[in-house]
Amino acid sequence: MTDTIVKLADLVKPAAPNSPPQPFVLSDEERHEIEHELEHYPDSRAASIEALKIVQKHRGWVCDEAIPVIAAAVNISAADLEGVATFYNLIFRQPVGRHVIKVCDSISCHLTGYDELRDSLIQTLGVRLGGTTPDDRFTLLPICCLGACDRGACLMIDDDLHGPVEPAQVKAMLEAYK
Amino acid sequence: MSLRSAADPQFQRPLTRLIDRAAGPLDLQGFEAENGYAGLKKAIKELTPAQVQAIVKDANLRGRGGAGFPAGVKWSLVPMGPDAGEKYLVCNADEMEPGTFKDRLLMEQAPHQLIESMILVGYAIQATRGYIFLRGEYVVAADRLNKALKEARAAGYVGKNVLGGEWSFELFVHTGAGRYICGEETALINSLEGRRANPRAKPPFPQLAGLWGRPTVVNNVETLMNVPHIVINGADWFKGLSQGKSKDAGTKMYGCSGRANKPGTWELPIGTTARELLEVHAGGMRDGKKLKAWLPGGASTDFLLPEHLDLAMDFDTIAKAGSRMGTGLIAVVAEDQSIVSAVRNLEEFFARESCGWCTPCRDGLPWSVKILRAFENGQGQVEDIEVLSKLTKWLGPGKTFCAHAPGAMEPLQSALKYFRHEFEAGLASAQVKAAEFAKPAVAA
Numbered sequence: 001m002t003d004t005i006v007k008l009a010d011l012v013k014p015a016a017p018n019s020p021p022q023p024f025v026l027s028d029e030e031r032h033e034i035e036h037e038l039e040h041y042p043d044s045r046a047a048s049i050e051a052l053k054i055v056q057k058h059r060g061w062v063c064d065e066a067i068p069v070i071a072a073a074v075n076i077s078a079a080d081l082e083g084v085a086t087f088y089n090l091i092f093r094q095p096v097g098r099h100v101i102k103v104c105d106s107i108s109c110h111l112t113g114y115d116e117l118r119d120s121l122i123q124t125l126g127v128r129l130g131g132t133t134p135d136d137r138f139t140l141l142p143i144c145c146l147g148a149c150d151r152g153a154c155l156m157i158d159d160d161l162h163g164p165v166e167p168a169q170v171k172a173m174l175e176a177y178k
Numbered sequence: 179m180s181l182r183s184a185a186d187p188q189f190q191r192p193l194t195r196l197i198d199r200a201a202g203p204l205d206l207q208g209f210e211a212e213n214g215y216a217g218l219k220k221a222i223k224e225l226t227p228a229q230v231q232a233i234v235k236d237a238n239l240r241g242r243g244g245a246g247f248p249a250g251v252k253w254s255l256v257p258m259g260p261d262a263g264e265k266y267l268v269c270n271a272d273e274m275e276p277g278t279f280k281d282r283l284l285m286e287q288a289p290h291q292l293i294e295s296m297i298l299v300g301y302a303i304q305a306t307r308g309y310i311f312l313r314g315e316y317v318v319a320a321d322r323l324n325k326a327l328k329e330a331r332a333a334g335y336v337g338k339n340v341l342g343g344e345w346s347f348e349l350f351v352h353t354g355a356g357r358y359i360c361g362e363e364t365a366l367i368n369s370l371e372g373r374r375a376n377p378r379a380k381p382p383f384p385q386l387a388g389l390w391g392r393p394t395v396v397n398n399v400e401t402l403m404n405v406p407h408i409v410i411n412g413a414d415w416f417k418g419l420s421q422g423k424s425k426d427a428g429t430k431m432y433g434c435s436g437r438a439n440k441p442g443t444w445e446l447p448i449g450t451t452a453r454e455l456l457e458v459h460a461g462g463m464r465d466g467k468k469l470k471a472w473l474p475g476g477a478s479t480d481f482l483l484p485e486h487l488d489l490a491m492d493f494d495t496i497a498k499a500g501s502r503m504g505t506g507l508i509a510v511v512a513e514d515q516s517i518v519s520a521v522r523n524l525e526e527f528f529a530r531e532s533c534g535w536c537t538p539c540r541d542g543l544p545w546s547v548k549i550l551r552a553f554e555n556g557q558g559q560v561e562d563i564e565v566l567s568k569l570t571k572w573l574g575p576g577k578t579f580c581a582h583a584p585g586a587m588e589p590l591q592s593a594l595k596y597f598r599h600e601f602e603a604g605l606a607s608a609q610v611k612a613a614e615f616a617k618p619a620v621a622a
Binding site: 040041042043045046047048049050052053074076083084087088089090091102105106107108110111112143144145146147148149150151152156159 | 264273274275276277278279281282313314315316317350352353354355356357358369370371372373374375390433435436437441442443473477507509510511512515519520523524526527530531533
């Protein structure tokens, strides 16, 4: 099943839409939140990851057009921020579903039923690891140890931790996320 | 079971004494009523920074993040004095070592304890600022730490002139955006500065040139949380906590995960045996299976065998047995589970989490994964066992920029040492032989 190591950066980007891209503008709320973060550090660059997370919180993901705008807000070059944005796996550089499932694939969960849980998720959702359901409801991602090894096999849906999750429980568990 | 207050007058579990999962964490008032912030008050009102450092050094508090480096020695390298300028204290709360889930409990259930510890250690090294570097997925911990920090700031424990003294300290919770490598202290510093989390060359060590080029101490959550208790109760008390089970001092957050009946994390005297963790606290192996192997403290530690269960879980004893205590949370593999698959899982993790900075790690780890998948699928080649063995050297200590790849090689080298027959069973030639053996006799 998992014959490749899934990295977000490796995934194929969707084809560009036909309409010309809209200029990216930070909302007042986003700008305000980023400015608040800047106060936490003596160097503005340190807020870059937080700034990316702020934009992602409001929009679900961080599009290419957002990079130069966020980079300017933290006073670094767009290329520099692009390097940061593509390094961290919790920064999404392509659209994700309304709910993001992060299924732990590390050793303790491997020993307590990860393979079966992953297969159940793939079967229920009809997408592979890294995929988003056609209705944009769920994105399924593998994640490294969630620090909940006493609850393996475990996963997170958005900010909620679930575990231990039996493969048969997957369908009912997902019902709570519309 | 409630661990709170009078249940334990001996203070044998200083880190978890106030934890009551059902009730949730104590707020500032509740924490202060349980002697919270007393260690900080004592330090600032009665002790000089040098005295705090001396007590902790004397207590022999060794780093609980996995390396076991003495905290007092780490701090002693920080330049002190009125001209030392900006200095930083960073808490490594990027708990991501597979099989490790202790700091989550401590931060979710005792956030004020970490806030107090940060301020106290900040005082000991005369830091000007502190950051708690928390992994992005720990959303509950982030929420509770921020709430505790707000209360502490309002009460005058954080900010200008802490507790009315001359020393000022700012403290922030910084949440990450993933990547295991952020747990490496110099990679963590790069990440905190808003850069890719590539490790930095050492020397210079962070104590001299760390965050923004300034003297910086990075300590693990559990390490820090011991400090207020040591300051209140003294070095001898801390040494006594191990109850003679080890020459190391204090308690340790131990745990057990994998195919055990009751996985969990428990604060116990350092030097408690793995057998006690598995058989007493974790209720033994699940489904009546026998134990095949165990990782003493995370993905980057060598496998040990059932015969090693009676060893004291401390830094030196586990090292003598050819492994490392690491984080001290064991992961148990049952007799019917494949070691080749387990190692494949571990190396997939390390390959994915490599930062890609240096070639042996970036290219060697996926190579090991490819070979391990072949063995897992019965397609292994005889010479590949030798290649795996060589990889453990090529990716070993001294060959790479940081400890990521050498850590990755620990479970692999021990699997080859103890379970070579499982690799041999995954050879393509072994499949042919097995198939021939299983072929029914041709009917006459």
